[in-house]
Amino acid sequence: MIPPILLDGTATAKTIRAEVGAAVKALTAETGVVPTLAAILAGDDPASQTYVAMKERACARAGIGSRTFPFSSTASQAEVAECLAMLNADPSVHGILVQHPLPKHMDEPAILSMMDPAKDVDGIAPISLGRLVAGLPSYHACTPAGMIELMKRYGLPIAGKHAVVVGRSVILGKPLALLLLQENATVTICHSRTPNLAEITRQADILCACVGKANMITRDMLKPGVVVLDAGYNRVPDRNHDVGDVDFEGASEVASAITPVPGGVGPMTIAMLMKNTLLAAQTGAA
Numbered sequence: 001m002i003p004p005i006l007l008d009g010t011a012t013a014k015t016i017r018a019e020v021g022a023a024v025k026a027l028t029a030e031t032g033v034v035p036t037l038a039a040i041l042a043g044d045d046p047a048s049q050t051y052v053a054m055k056e057r058a059c060a061r062a063g064i065g066s067r068t069f070p071f072s073s074t075a076s077q078a079e080v081a082e083c084l085a086m087l088n089a090d091p092s093v094h095g096i097l098v099q100h101p102l103p104k105h106m107d108e109p110a111i112l113s114m115m116d117p118a119k120d121v122d123g124i125a126p127i128s129l130g131r132l133v134a135g136l137p138s139y140h141a142c143t144p145a146g147m148i149e150l151m152k153r154y155g156l157p158i159a160g161k162h163a164v165v166v167g168r169s170v171i172l173g174k175p176l177a178l179l180l181l182q183e184n185a186t187v188t189i190c191h192s193r194t195p196n197l198a199e200i201t202r203q204a205d206i207l208c209a210c211v212g213k214a215n216m217i218t219r220d221m222l223k224p225g226v227v228v229l230d231a232g233y234n235r236v237p238d239r240n241h242d243v244g245d246v247d248f249e250g251a252s253e254v255a256s257a258i259t260p261v262p263g264g265v266g267p268m269t270i271a272m273l274m275k276n277t278l279l280a281a282q283t284g285a286a
C-alpha cells in the first residue's frame, strides 16, 4: 500500500500568505496604498469571533490593514446596512467581509446584495455567485477557491476528472462545484436527499466532502486512487481535536492524495481572503 500524498494546507497557506505579504509591500512602496479589509461581525457566535480574530492576525502579518465593525446580536438590519454603505463609499477600504452567519432576524442575502461587488473579497454575495455561474470575473468564495488552489499547488489534475461534491451550501458546496466545472471537471453534486450516496462517491476521481458530519465518508465509499478534499470541521466531544467529514485513517488506505483535518482545507480560507484583498487593492490602484 502506497501512502497518499498529504495535502498540507498549513504549509501551502503559509507560502501564499508570504507571497501576498511580499506583493503588499511592493504595492505600498510603489503607490502608498495599504490594502485594507473591513469585517462586519454581528452577533456573538464564538466561531465567527475566532475566525475574525484569526483574519485580523493574518492581515497584520501580511501588512494588510484590518478594521472590524462589531454589532450586538440585537442590532437592527438598518444599522448593519448603514455600516456597509459607509464601507462601500470609503476608498481606503478595498475588501469587505460580512461574517456568516448574521443574527437570524437579519436577511443575509439582502445585506450581502448591498455590498459593492468590487469589494466582495469573500465572494459570497449573490452577484458574485451569479457572475461565477455566468463565467464572468468575480472574487471566488474563499474556502472553495482554497480547495482548488491546494490541488493546483500539488500539481493534481482537475480537467477531465469526475469530481463529486457532497454538500450544496451557498458558501461551500455550490461555488466549489462551479469552480471545478470552470476547471473542466465533470461534476456531480450530492446532498441530503441523494439516494445511494456511496454508489456515486465510489465513481469520484476527486471527492470533496462539504457536509459537517464527522467521519461520514468511509473507506468503502471511495474508489482506489481518489483525491480526497475534506472541508468538514466537526467537534467531537471525546477527542482532543476536530475531525473532518471523511474517516481519515480508512480513506488514507485507498486515496492517492488527501487533506488532513485540521491542517488541510481550513488554513487555505484565510490565505485566499488575503489574496483577494490584495487583488482588490491592486485593481483599485491600477
Ligand code: NAP
Pocket: 143, 166, 167, 168, 169, 170, 171, 172, 173, 190, 191, 192, 193, 194, 197, 210, 211, 212, 213, 231, 232, 233, 234, 265, 266, 267, 269
Ligand atoms: P451546511 O450549510 O450545513 O451544508 C451542509 C450540506 O451537506 C447541505 O447541502 C446538506 O444537504 C448536505 N448534507 C447533510 N447531510 C448529508 C448527508 N447525510 N448526505 C449528503 N449530504 C448531506 O454546511 P456548510 O456551511 O456548507 O459547511 C459544511 C462543513 O464545512 C462544516 O463542517 C463546516 O464547518 C465546514 N466549513 C469549513 C470551512 C473552512 O474550513 N474554512 C469553511 C466553510 C465550512 P441539504 O442541502 O440537502 O440540506
